[in-house]
Amino acid sequence: MNVLYAIVFLILAPLAGGLIAGVDRKLTARMQGRVGPPVLQPFYDVGKLLEKEHVIVALSQNYFVLAYLVFIAFSGALFFAGGDLLLVVFALTLAHVLLVLGAYSATSPYSFIGAERELIQLMAYEPMVILAAAGFYLATGSFYVNEIAAFPRPLIVLLPGIFVGLFYVLTMKLRKSPFDIATSHHAHQEIVKGVTTEFSGSTLGMVEVAHWYETVFLLGLFWLFFAWSPVIALIAVAILYLAEIFIDNATARVKWGFALRSIWLVTLVLSALNLVVLQYFGGL
Amino acid sequence: MAYMKRSPWIIHYDGSSCNGCDIEVLACLTPLYDVERFGIINTGNPKHADILVVTGSVNEQNREVIRNIYEQMPQPKVVAALGICACSGGVFRECYNVEGGMDRVIPVDVYVPGCPVRPEQIIDGVVKALGVLEEKRARMKAGAPAEATV
């Protein structure tokens, strides 16, 4: 395992994630016919949040949010260090449960319902992520990210169903329409602010930075499908993110029932087909 | 760095407004005026907001609510009263159910009169509020209470 990569991730990911978020907002604005904020805006936002007064609603909420940030960073670092993909997935689940518990501890109706919705989100995309890890294993023979990344054959060819399924789920993980049922980024509102309603100041700043870490990790996950050619991988990941921005702007939020149902259906069908074909014909 | 000025998040509350000023406020968020280019976002959550933008006047039903929203905002915070009703009660000032402008309940930092207030004036007002916000932040950092004295 490459600890150096992990450290580089821990330092650079917030910067990269923030820039990506800034580009996201700029492009969104242009798509809507506006000028939009400067690309560095997310950094200004977090900087401002850190300057705000320290307020809390519950004593334990900051602990949970800090733990959330720590474990998001941890799972991303583990991923880039080349560690076990399953462990990465489970660490990510732990992180999100911690965020949910932070929202629960604040006990306003909005954060409570936001927390319930966040759990539904978790329930919706967890199967896909687990099956994606299984898919990577079946295709490459290893759960270790560094071995998966070093695999000579293009994984996008071996795992197309998993790829599409993950992309479907990516919208939810990035908190974009149509699946932003628990909380949404910036201008969108959902149950006031859903999970993050009672977080403010530096607490909210931590959530924001954690989101940047997670974005970089998710893009890294998609990189794995194209890892055999870094140039193609970069272009592919960029196109994927642009597609996400486009989908975000072109759709409205759906009901959580629809989100859960459709994600599970897509997960089941695409993963099952992909894995079966891979298992029984993959040798060919 | 002056982060506060570059990332002011607003929460918009309508007291007893006829909605004329509210529509003008929302117009500011549209592509025509696009206040997001200043980093302004309309969050609906006082805990996330820096600027409380109020329209309409205070009456018996909403005075506690306005007070509550104001208190839920973390420091430093500013209040911008948009439209003459928020400034002083406007033409409804003498009505039996209207108490008056927003400064009856909360300290107001910027008054932007108008009926309805125009988007350009709103943007001017908010920019002025940003200046006050920066002052408050500096005072808060220096250890003094950041309450509005205006």
Add this chain to the structure above:
Amino acid sequence: MDILLFLLLAPLIAAVVVYALPNHPVRDWLVRLAAVVIAGASVYLLATAFDKGTQLVAFPTEPLGLAMTGLSVLMALFILALGVRYRKPIAVALVLVQTALLLWFELGYAPGMHAEHNLFVDEFSIVMALIIGVIGSAICVYAVPYMRTFQAQHTEVPDRRRMFFFVLFVFLSAMFGIVFSNNLAWLLFFWEVTTLCSFVLIGYTKTTEAIDNSFLAVQLNLLGGIGFAAALLWLGMTQGTIELDKLVGAGAAVALVPATLISFAGLTKSAQLPFSSWLLGAMVAPTPVSALLHSSTMVKAGVYAIVKFAPVLTGTLPGLFVGLVGGVTFLAASAIAVTQSNAKRVLAYSTVANLGLVVACAGIGTYEAVWAAILLIIFHAVAKSLLFLGVGSVEHQVHSRDIEDMAGLVTRMPRVGVMMLIGMAGMYLAPLGMLISKWATLRAFIHAPGGILFLLLIAFGSAVTVFFWAKWMGLVIARPNRGENIESRVPREELTVLGLLAALVVGVSLLFPWISKVLLEPYVFGLYGKIAELGQDNVIIMLLMMGTVLLLPLSLLYFRTGRHRLTPYMGGRPTTADMRFAGSLGIEREMGLHNYYLEDWFGEKRTFRAGVAVTALLIVLMFAGLALAGGFA
């Protein structure tokens, strides 16, 4: 081996002594003493036997065998009499059938079969013995103050605590018997004793509901018992051996029929679908019963038997279908658990689900799967017993079993609340034990034939388990109405046992690499000749996560200072600290918060019916596959 005999006899002696005494502090002390002795003896067993591999003990078959047959008949008559008295024709019929089969075997074939070694101990037995001895004893200690409060609060229930503790200790002895028996006839005897104990304890309150549920339990368990007896008969008729080690060692060619029949018995004992209704019904019993029998130990006996036969089941059609029954049970029971608001029912469905996972591993039966299965057994026993006992303590103070009434438990009963959070986290969150086991299970599934189906079941099932555990945790943490602290009313002894179990949850998770190395890997290696293990670096990562989780609460000290406290946002409505707000027209209203239960999605009736249909079909296919007697991998 003396320690084995000690573990078998000590609880019996304790049972008799305890029964002889009336309700009195002296008896309470004897219970505690017996518990400590049994726990100590289990640890002694670990210390002396852990590195000796499988040890077979040649204990004389007679006269114990004859005594067992006699006792079996007596037990059957007992159930028969009660079945007649309470008009339960199915129970009567089943007990008659099982006794007939058993007597046919005992009188017709047993005399001609000689078991060389009747008892044994290996690493898996040691693990089970530790669970029975340490966790079981802890539950007995907990039961003392619990039952005192129970009888005080339920004056309409006749005080039969003498019988209660008697049966608890007899049960412990029978469980030791199950895990130390190499002679299958002896195993069946102890198996039936546990059925009887469960029957008696479920019916403790003697209400109609309790009696009906106790008969439901006995019926389904007898059904399994018939399967077991049929296995013995088959072995008798084919002149096979009734020794477990020889049978498992002989492989599928010889042992598949008894393995399948005993697995069937295991499915009923472990309340797998379609036989799960008895476990849900058993929740009417006092909480120590639910904790001891119906989560940590008795139901583990069922999966113990199936895991023991895993080397026989692996790669065969019956094995595949047994595994699928487990997998489908895992998914269905997890889904139903989401819809339950009765805390004990949530725990019961979760138990059924986790046992399903163990059964799935056992059915797949590869070396990795068996390793994962035993890990699952260990971590589930520890965490689930903590949760049941916690619910018991909460119920006595809050007077409700509903999750919704546990809102804000961390303010009302801080220590119990935190310990329950540890228990719940231990059931599904990294880096605690169950997660490690699930991780191991996933890896086992992926290598197995037909693994993709199992992967789908575990992927969806895990997602669902996250949902219902996290929402319960959230409710415990949320504080909608700041209640007063009522924890001082909880008996200190209960808190001590809860604390011990909470420490075990954390400790066993920290120690799992050592447990794996010392006990599990040798066991698996002995059976399969291959080592299943975690990579060294993965162990380090998990311990790192564990350390982080344990250290992070220190940040609470930092976060305590200099924070301005605000009320939660209620749309601008002024709110008091305990979430009363000024509603419209100035009326003060209270806020209520409820979990999502997703009734329309996973409604109990619908999901149960679907699960029963699928698993019933799978069981039919299991027997069909047996008839074809094929391996297919």
